[in-house]
Amino acid sequence: MDENSFVKYLKSEFPFTDGTGIGDDTSIIKIENGFQLITKDILIEDVHFDLSYFTPEEIAARALAVNLSDIAAMGGKPEYFFLGIGFPENFKGEKLDRFFKELKKGCEKWNIKLAGGDMSSSPDKFFLSITMVGKSLNPIRRDGAKAGDLIGISRVTGESSLGMELLKLGVNIPYYSGMHKVPEPEIVSGVIFSEFVNSMIDISDGLVIDLGRIMDSSGKCARIKYEKIPVTDEMKTICGKYGLEETELVLAGGEDFSLLFTVSPEKEMEMRKTGVKYHIIGDVIDGEGVCVKHQGKLIEPKRKGFDHFE
Amino acid sequence: MDENSFVKYLKSEFPFTDGTGIGDDTSIIKIENGFQLITKDILIEDVHFDLSYFTPEEIAARALAVNLSDIAAMGGKPEYFFLGIGFPENFKGEKLDRFFKELKKGCEKWNIKLAGGDMSSSPDKFFLSITMVGKSLNPIRRDGAKAGDLIGISRVTGESSLGMELLKLGVNIPYYSGMHKVPEPEIVSGVIFSEFVNSMIDISDGLVIDLGRIMDSSGKCARIKYEKIPVTDEMKTICGKYGLEETELVLAGGEDFSLLFTVSPEKEMEMRKTGVKYHIIGDVIDGEGVCVKHQGKLIEPKRKGFDHFE
Numbered sequence: 001m002d003e004n005s006f007v008k009y010l011k012s013e014f015p016f017t018d019g020t021g022i023g024d025d026t027s028i029i030k031i032e033n034g035f036q037l038i039t040k041d042i043l044i045e046d047v048h049f050d051l052s053y054f055t056p057e058e059i060a061a062r063a064l065a066v067n068l069s070d071i072a073a074m075g076g077k078p079e080y081f082f083l084g085i086g087f088p089e090n091f092k093g094e095k096l097d098r099f100f101k102e103l104k105k106g107c108e109k110w111n112i113k114l115a116g117g118d119m120s121s122s123p124d125k126f127f128l129s130i131t132m133v134g135k136s137l138n139p140i141r142r143d144g145a146k147a148g149d150l151i152g153i154s155r156v157t158g159e160s161s162l163g164m165e166l167l168k169l170g171v172n173i174p175y176y177s178g179m180h181k182v183p184e185p186e187i188v189s190g191v192i193f194s195e196f197v198n199s200m201i202d203i204s205d206g207l208v209i210d211l212g213r214i215m216d217s218s219g220k221c222a223r224i225k226y227e228k229i230p231v232t233d234e235m236k237t238i239c240g241k242y243g244l245e246e247t248e249l250v251l252a253g254g255e256d257f258s259l260l261f262t263v264s265p266e267k268e269m270e271m272r273k274t275g276v277k278y279h280i281i282g283d284v285i286d287g288e289g290v291c292v293k294h295q296g297k298l299i300e301p302k303r304k305g306f307d308h309f310e
Numbered sequence: 311m312d313e314n315s316f317v318k319y320l321k322s323e324f325p326f327t328d329g330t331g332i333g334d335d336t337s338i339i340k341i342e343n344g345f346q347l348i349t350k351d352i353l354i355e356d357v358h359f360d361l362s363y364f365t366p367e368e369i370a371a372r373a374l375a376v377n378l379s380d381i382a383a384m385g386g387k388p389e390y391f392f393l394g395i396g397f398p399e400n401f402k403g404e405k406l407d408r409f410f411k412e413l414k415k416g417c418e419k420w421n422i423k424l425a426g427g428d429m430s431s432s433p434d435k436f437f438l439s440i441t442m443v444g445k446s447l448n449p450i451r452r453d454g455a456k457a458g459d460l461i462g463i464s465r466v467t468g469e470s471s472l473g474m475e476l477l478k479l480g481v482n483i484p485y486y487s488g489m490h491k492v493p494e495p496e497i498v499s500g501v502i503f504s505e506f507v508n509s510m511i512d513i514s515d516g517l518v519i520d521l522g523r524i525m526d527s528s529g530k531c532a533r534i535k536y537e538k539i540p541v542t543d544e545m546k547t548i549c550g551k552y553g554l555e556e557t558e559l560v561l562a563g564g565e566d567f568s569l570l571f572t573v574s575p576e577k578e579m580e581m582r583k584t585g586v587k588y589h590i591i592g593d594v595i596d597g598e599g600v601c602v603k604h605q606g607k608l609i610e611p612k613r614k615g616f617d618h619f620e
Contacts, residue, residue: 129439
């Protein structure tokens with residue numbers, strides 16, 4: 001069973017009737033004024049970060065970023081969060097102190113508050129879990145894509161994966177390492193997009209796999225023109241230099257936390273006027289799956305994206 | 311720095327103005343009708359459970375129980391929860407399936423729903439984090455104890471620790487193993503208590519340490535009469551047989567998840583009429599700390615309780 005199938009199994013076994021439960025970036029519960037959004041992301045040493053090149057500050061910033069990005073993907077505003085942390089012996093003292101100092105900076109930067117949590121020693125690996133609470137007047141789900149919609153992406157994708165691949169090769173180019181370690185959640189853009197789009201998700205596991213999740217939830221098919229996806233010349237050059245495959249990084253590289261959305265052509269015209277940045281990379285038709293063409297020729301990434309069940 | 315000092319440090323560094331944040335069993339946020347309660351507890355293999363004698367079902371039930379108990383300790387009703395789970399290779403497939411089947415049973419038993427979460431492979435240890443959301447019209451905090459209050463406990467304490475010590479000795483007495491593995495959260499009693507008591511906590515780290523938390527938050531002193539604490543004859547016998555110290559288990563043994571509260575003598579008279587079960591074990595005076603006397607003689611447990619920072 002792969003991760004998507006498992007999520008489907010959970011959705012059917014654990015029906016949620018108080019709002020939207022499993023299967024979107026956050027849960028959605030109706031509250032007095034609008035909707036409460038709650039998301040929970042876990043980070044495990046040697047799965048999501050490597051302590052040999054992540055500082056305590058970077059782990060704290062990253063943990064906040066991935067959860068904030070889930071709120072952004074709904075078009076919501078984050079409010080407060082709960083922290084669960086298991087730290088090995090060698091993380092006590094100075095490192096834990098640095099972790100919390102950075103967490104405090106993050107609270108100030110994003111105007112969010114730590115509301116509680118739990119901590120414990122851990123036998124060997126460091127892990128943490130954040131539950132982030134936010135709100136929205138009009139949360140954007142994954143299942144709203146319509147035939148005829150345009151597909152948009154907020155910014156470049158593949159830079160986080162490039163940063164990680166370079167670090168694995170022992171190459172530290174600060175810009176790309178930074179994109180991998182501490183991605184920037186798109187809270188402001190997310191709120192603006194939410195006034196226009198029909199569906200939205202953040203790219204955590206890869207462009208194709210995450211776009212596939214929108215299509216799967218909406219019962220539609222995505223057509224992507226590869227040449228429309230923003231890729232910088234610098235990224236192309238670096239890929240060439242280190243023998244990395246650009247299309248793999250762009251299509252299957254996860255953890256960019258760019259926002260991916262579908263919007264009707266009419267609403268897209270209006271959205272353009274706000275000045276918010278994004279790129280149109282394809283459109284939605286009836287059918288299923290995600291199809292990517294480069295200069296009219298079908299291409300398929302070797303790896304679809306990251307799957308914890310495979 | 312010990313755990314209590316660290317919590318104080320976090321409370322001062324991360325002020326929470328939307329309600330009650332760090333430092334109680336759950337956070338408390340005002341909502342339309344009453345208060346929303348949120349708690350997050352983590353469970354780590356080889357810290358909170360041992361896979362050599364915990365089944366996947368027991369881990370699921372235990373993870374729910376400890377979080378439900380935090381809601382119970384506020385006098386709240388649980389509603390839904392978020393699950394974060396990191397599973398090692400050997401837990402995939404059948405064991406993960408059994409875990410989720412039991413989780414579903416728990417949802418039915420406690421009338422709660424799984425609302426979302428995150429899952430990931432984990433390099434070696436199994437860990438999980440649950441964030442439970444509940445509500446209450448009148449949540450009971452730790453800081454409300456008053457001089458003159460009586461101190462009550464909902465049921466026996468020390469049985470979970472006895473179960474764990476026996477398992478460590480290779481002795482499996484199902485009743486005590488069960489108390490250790492899957493404690494019963496006191497949701498119903500908690501709601502009834504909440505109509506009368508001034509302060510409440512659940513015993514997660516040990517009677518003395520958790521009562522100390524109430525006293526510390528309230529700026530008061532607790533006087534306990536050891537002989538008033540309910541201890542069964544069977545427990546005494548088993549302690550004698552296996553050379554375990556009863557007072558240590560009762561005073562410092564954690565994870566019973568009995569409820570501990572303080573209540574004015576007048577309200578206690580009213581509460582008694584409801585028929586809810588509890589035992590009065592001492593009273594509250596001005597001052598600080600927790601003092602335990604046995605037949606008038608001061609006793610002090612060697613270990614105060616479980617502290618992840620020591």
